[in-house]
Amino acid sequence: MGSYKCCHCEHETDSVHLITFFQGKQERDELVCDTCYADWLEGLKVEP
Ligand SMILES: [Zn+2]
Numbered sequence: 198m199g200s201y202k203c204c205h206c207e208h209e210t211d212s213v214h215l216i217t218f219f220q221g222k223q224e225r226d227e228l229v230c231d232t233c234y235a236d237w238l239e240g241l242k243v244e245p
Pocket residue numbers: 203204205206207208229230231232233234
């Protein structure tokens with residue numbers, strides 16, 4: 198059983214990563230699972 202719940206896909210996971218979203222001028226921290234973290238990193242690579 199996971200100890201945390203991913204903010205993104207809502208799966209339970211033992212291993213979470215803290216990521217920061219920027220919405221306009223606001224920052225939002227979220228805890229996500231390995232898969233979503235990998236996706237997020239991929240997204241960062243694409244951004245200019
Ligand atoms: Zn996730």
